Amino acid sequence: MTSGGEQWLDREAGPVVRPYALIKGRTRPPSTAPGLIDVVTAAGEAGYLVGLGPEHRRLLSLCRKPVAVADLASDTDLPLGVVRVLLGDLRERRLIVVAGSADQDSSEESVLRSVLDGLRAL
């Protein structure tokens, strides 16, 4: 959308296709939409891509390695809400798996401790 090809408009002009056109006017993420810093990974099993748009495919190609939802929004320059809706679609088709903080192997205390250690060592 914003990369490649001739650019007649600079980025400040905004996207030529309004972001919500990409998600067909859905403004509220579906229940399958991942959270802000949930980590998404392309699913181990191959799935069908029929009916998915280029943005879906782009997101899918970017999460071959685990990546946080906010990073995907930043990397693609798509609005966060739009990315969450698109990822919800991919999740419904079992093309991605989503890991939230509750799925992480560490306790809250160990996360706090490792962040504290990390900050002190900066």
Add this chain to the structure above:
Amino acid sequence: MAFERYEPAAGLAAAPIVTKLLIAGGFGVGKTTLVGAISEVRPLRTEEDLSEVSVGIDDTTTVAHKRTTTVAMDFGRITFPSGVVLYLFGTPGQERFWFMWDELAFGALGAIVLADTRRLADCFSSVDYFERRDTPFVVAANHFDDSPRYSHSQIRDALDLDLDVPVLLCDARKRESVKEVLIASVAHSLARHRARATLTTQRD
């Protein structure tokens, strides 16, 4: 096309441990500067349906064609050698974006309320929010060249903070200063987490 399949890369990499801190405070208090002083800054925006967001706040009758509004967010990322990734999210300053806060605050390690001593009232709503939500937070007064020098206790009194809420003075432009604020915030969250764990154990 109809049978196109997506084959993922072989072998799934281990998911990183990700967590987040919130940076709150009034508009123009230095949240963007603070995030940029300590972390890699990344562009992040969200786009919201204006008609839902601003009922009663914006008069949309004059701009009936504009249905959505773009909100740029402060977004930083620090990746530690241990593999843990800490995200910093600046909460949107304007009150009409409050609906986003619950999502931002959900699962956050804690919050930093950045205050400008020239207009402390701007951070009342952030303090209220985190108190009500029971999110551990610290208050960091960002020093501006023309800001009056207040003591920690004066700031604490002015904001009516509980005694256990750490209050710091900082310079959001300086990395070392911001680092101290982040450390204080996470240390406070850890102390509170441990205190609660002890309470729970005693009750059992």
